[in-house]
Amino acid sequence: MGSAIDIIEHCRVPRYLHADLPLGNPCGVPFDRPMQMQFARRALDLIANATAPETVTRNPETWPGDNSWRDDYARVDDSNRAELMARGEARRKQQADAKNAGIKRAQMISD
């Protein structure tokens, strides 16, 4: 179950149930219990009934509200380029510090 269909299809998996929702809620919109149960049923149906690898099913439900979240994710434009470069420099320092401290599994620094 996931929401990044391009990454999943690039990886190649036996079965994939796609949630057309912002990253973070692959099992359904928060607190929408009927949607979440529907997604879970479809996942099980997919496991039970798929007959070939890389079978993809798309949940038809979409995010409530407008579609601006699609344009917004990891957006890069003139309004944030300088900030992103500064963030990258801070991140590289943090990674170097972790390496020097012998930390083998670096913190996944989320933006």
Add this chain to the structure above:
Amino acid sequence: MPDNYDVPYMERTRDYYRAQGYSSDYVWASFDDCPFTPLDKPLNQCRVAVVTTAMPDTEEGRSKRQVYLNNVDPVPDSMYTRELSWHQAVTHTDDVASFLPLQQLTALQAEGVIGSLAPHFYSVPTEYSQRNTTQQDAPEILAACQKDEVDMCILVPL
């Protein structure tokens, strides 16, 4: 572009990290072959497990990224997701059921749709190193599934 287009996360991520000054693009895992095993018994006789990339919301889970075998009972109220790449400006992960379908599978077990929920769900850390995932974490997850007598696993990356 259509209103409901699939977000090109790979392209967005590459551009985002290039904007941060990284010169080497991340290489996503891709496999030449795709395994597939048809289900060989009815769903209502199957034990189902879940794999998540969220860590347990404990002092250890927040500080040490590794494979965890977490009890499904009780279903956790929260998981540690801060270090994962989800869309923080638009949504949240306060509702565990939105990314970890244990509550749903518990209900489906009660309905008789599945045979049982495995006693554990498994946390696997996201990794820049694909080698760590394939050679260390995946075998550990597989061993846990076998010990828990799991028939099928739902992977829910976050």
